Amino acid sequence: MEIVEKTVDGLARCYNIFVSANELDAALTDKLKEAAAKTRLDGFRPGKVPLDVIRRTQGSSLQAKAKESAIASAIDKVLKDENLLIYSYSTDALKEGADGLEFTLKLEVFPTFELQEVSGLEIEKHVAEVDPKEVESILESIRKEHKDWVEDETAEEVENGQKIIIDLSRLKPDKNRKDNLIKDFDVVLGRETLVDDFWKHLIGAKISETREFSINYPAGFRDKALAGRSIAHRAVVKKIFKAKEHKLDDEFAKYVGYENLEKLREWAKSQIVSKYDAISRDIMKRDLLNKLSEMYNFDIPQGMLDAESKEVLSQISEEGKRLGKEITPEIEKECVKIAAERVRLGLVVAEVAKRERIGVTKNEISQAISNIAAVYPGREKAIWNMYNDSDAMRIIAAPILEKKIVDFLLKKVKISEKKCSVKELIAIDEEPFEFFQDDAGKVQEGSKSAKKIEDSGESAKKSHDSKEEE
Numbered sequence: 001m002e003i004v005e006k007t008v009d010g011l012a013r014c015y016n017i018f019v020s021a022n023e024l025d026a027a028l029t030d031k032l033k034e035a036a037a038k039t040r041l042d043g044f045r046p047g048k049v050p051l052d053v054i055r056r057t058q059g060s061s062l063q064a065k066a067k068e069s070a071i072a073s074a075i076d077k078v079l080k081d082e083n084l085l086i087y088s089y090s091t092d093a094l095k096e097g098a099d100g101l102e103f104t105l106k107l108e109v110f111p112t113f114e115l116q117e118v119s120g121l122e123i124e125k126h127v128a129e130v131d132p133k134e135v136e137s138i139l140e141s142i143r144k145e146h147k148d149w150v151e152d153e154t155a156e157e158v159e160n161g162q163k164i165i166i167d168l169s170r171l172k173p174d175k176n177r178k179d180n181l182i183k184d185f186d187v188v189l190g191r192e193t194l195v196d197d198f199w200k201h202l203i204g205a206k207i208s209e210t211r212e213f214s215i216n217y218p219a220g221f222r223d224k225a226l227a228g229r230s231i232a233h234r235a236v237v238k239k240i241f242k243a244k245e246h247k248l249d250d251e252f253a254k255y256v257g258y259e260n261l262e263k264l265r266e267w268a269k270s271q272i273v274s275k276y277d278a279i280s281r282d283i284m285k286r287d288l289l290n291k292l293s294e295m296y297n298f299d300i301p302q303g304m305l306d307a308e309s310k311e312v313l314s315q316i317s318e319e320g321k322r323l324g325k326e327i328t329p330e331i332e333k334e335c336v337k338i339a340a341e342r343v344r345l346g347l348v349v350a351e352v353a354k355r356e357r358i359g360v361t362k363n364e365i366s367q368a369i370s371n372i373a374a375v376y377p378g379r380e381k382a383i384w385n386m387y388n389d390s391d392a393m394r395i396i397a398a399p400i401l402e403k404k405i406v407d408f409l410l411k412k413v414k415i416s417e418k419k420c421s422v423k424e425l426i427a428i429d430e431e432p433f434e435f436f437q438d439d440a441g442k443v444q445e446g447s448k449s450a451k452k453i454e455d456s457g458e459s460a461k462k463s464h465d466s467k468e469e470e
Contacts, residue, residue, distance in 0.1 A: 001017060001018070001019055001020075001023065001073070001074040001077055001078075002017070002018045002020075003015055003016070003017055003018075003078065004016040004017065004018050004102065010299045011087075011108050011109050011110075011111060011299050011300070011301050011302075012106070012107075012108055012302070013082075013084070013105075013106070013107050013108075013109060014104065014105070014106050015078055015104070015105040016094065016102060016103075016104055017074050017075075017078065017102065017103055017104075017105055018100060018101070018102045019070050019071065019074050019100050019101050019102075019103075020099065020100040021098065021099055021100045022100075023070050023073075023074075023100070024066065024067065024070050024100060024101070026070075027066040027067070027069045027070040027073070028062060028063060028066035029051070030066070030069070031062045031065050031066045031069065032051045032055060032058075032062060033051070035058055035062060036050075036051060039058075067101070071091065071103060075089070075091070075105060078105065084107070084109050085109060085110045086107045086108065086109050086110070087107075087108045087109065087110055087301040087303060087304060088107065088108050088301070088303045089105060089106065089107035089108075090105075090106050090107075091103050091104065091105055091106075092104045092106070108301040108302060108303055109301070110301065110347070111298045111299050111300060111301075111347065112298075113296060113298045113347075113348075113351075115348070115351055115352065115355060116295045116296070118291075118292070118409055118412050118413055119412050119413065119414075120414075121288070121291050121413040121414065122413065122414045122415075122416065123284050123287050123288055123291075123410070123413050123414070123415050123416075124284075124287070124415075124416055124417075124418050125280055125284055125415050125416070125417045125418065126280050126283055126417075126418050126419075126420045126424070126425055126428055127276075127280065127417050127418065127419050127420065128276045128279075128280070128419075128420055128421060128422045128424070128425040129419065129421070129422075130269055130272050130273060130276070131422065134272055135265055135268045135269050135272065138268040138271065138272070139248055139264065139265065139268055140248070142256065142264075142268075143245065143246055143248050143252060144245070146246060146252075146255065146256060147243040147244060147245055147246075148243070148244040148246070149163045149241040149242070149243060149244070150241060150242055150243075150244050151239055151240070151241050152240050152241060152242040155240040155242065156206065157204050157205060157206050158189065158202050158203055158204060158205045158206075158237060158240060159189070159203065160189050160190050160203060161189060161190055161243065162188075162189050162240055162241060162242060162243070163186060163187065163188045163189070163240075163241040163243070164186075164187050164189065164202065164237055164238075164239065164240050164241065165184050165185070165186060165187075165237075165238045165239040165241075166184075166185050166187055166202070166235045166236060166237055166238060167181065167182070167183050167184070167185070167235070167236045167238065168181070168182045168185045168233055168234075168235050169181040169182070169233065169234050169235075170231060170232065170233055170234075171212065171232040171233065171234055172231075172232065177225075184238070187199050187202065189202065189203070195215055195216075195217060195218070195221070196215050196216045196217070196218075198213060198215045198233070201213035201235075202235060202237065205235075205237045206237065207237055207238070207239070207240065208236065208237065208238075209236070209237050210234060210235070210236050211234070211235050211237075212232065212233070212234050212235075213232070213233060213235075214230045214231060214232050214233070215230070215231055215233055216229075216230045217229050217230070217231070222376065222378075222379060248261065249261055252264075276422070276425065279425055279429050280425070282429060283425075283428055283429055284410060284415070285406050285410075288406065288409060288410060288413065289345055289406075292345060292348060292409075293341045293344065293345055296344050296348055297344075298344065300340060300343045300344060300347070301343075304343045305336070305339055305340055305343055308339035308340075308342050308343050309335055309336045309339040311339070312335040312336075312338050312339045312342070313327070313332060313335045316331060316335055349402065349405050352405055352408070352409070353401060353405055356405075356408060358401070358404050358405055358408060359401070360397040360400045360401050360404070364397075364400055365393060365396050365397055365400070368396050368400060369383065369384060369387050369396060372387075
């Protein structure tokens with residue numbers, strides 16, 4: 001093997017490589033020997049078929065494989081001799097003659113860089129004070145959620161806000177299913193979690209009355225046999241219950257598992273603090289990565305940049321469609337800039353993980369999958385099967401690894417606390433480059449940080465419900 005010509009352009013390399021006829025013959029001989037060891041022919045002992053016989057019967061196909069093998073060996077030698085860690089490569093045939101063949105090897109290598117010290121970086125941790133009204137709002141949500149249901153024998157018909165017991169059946173039973181009839185099914189009227197809000201068809205019904213209606217199952221319904229279908233049902237109302245609400249006092253706190261109301265209030269406050277801390281950490285992480293980005297400016301493989309630019313532009317385009325905004329050339333340029341920063345940071349983070357030997361354990365991946373499966377009761381096995389391949393494992397592992405590396409780096413930088421209001425926290429959490437703004441220069445509604453705050457009460461209530469289930 002001989003390198004005839006070599007050109008270097010940043011991270012791009014181009015080699016014209018010559019493979020001699022002797023090397024091609026040696027590669028062909030190896031392939032003939034491999035084939036002879038596996039070929040069985042009448043009149044010859046296993047593994048003893050002469051090479052000239054193999055050459056006559058399998059020569060053309062083996063020559064092609066030998067050529068591929070010789071080229072692969074030449075590429076491996078170039079990478080080893082040049083000490084290259086490549087991102088991608090391609091080959092093109094140039095010429096072939098009696099003396100051998102020549103081909104072009106084009107490749108992109110990963111950049112080399114030195115990790116910079118981060119101990120001198122200064123990061124602010126924004127601490128938002130909890131508004132007592134938010135705490136009371138969570139407590140009120142929990143109080144409304146926990147009701148005692150008492151049978152209402154005086155009720156004349158079904159009304160919104162009641163709970164009823166029904167027998168629910170299909171008008172066209174499926175002999176292959178066991179759930180054609182659900183007896184004594186609890187239905188809380190007004191609960192949005194019920195499929196297609198079918199409870200609306202029961203408003204006004206009386207005890208023992210039969211109602212017929214169709215339920216439209218969503219395309220993503222957990223039971224694939226029902227997903228996307230409209231199925232006719234029959235319901236018979238058996239009992240009607242009215243809600244008896246609790247007072248927000250110590251007795252209610254004990255009812256939901258706390259020592260007294262003050263302890264329940266402390267728990268609600270801790271949920272809000274936890275939510276604000278998560279937003280604050282996101283801000284710290286962004287500031288850390290921004291500062292890291294400013295510390296590095298090395299070349300990156302064009303292939304990596306192109307792939308990441310396409311992903312960034314796709315994300316921004318989806319947001320643009322949602323807000324009814326167009327993608328301008330300026331936004332496209334900004335997407336390329338953001339993609340370059342992402343690629344560099346990814347390479348830096350990977351180098352930190354390598355140097356500090358930070359990785360993700362099998363137990364951490366298993367715990368992450370268990371957390372996902374817990375959201376889909378009854379489908380745990382399907383969830384585990386879904387993530388039982390290497391690509392899915394990498395998707396699960398990536399955010400875990402990122403968090404561990406960010407935590408490692410945050411321990412090395414200087415962190416100072418700064419108190420702020422919730423509104424200030426939201427404003428700080430906005431992305432540094434706002435792609436879509438209104439005429440006044442304000443960010444469009446529906447930003448991620450605003451949504452985080454809006455969801456804090458609901459998340460706290462769900463967290464409380466999960467605690468009760470445990």
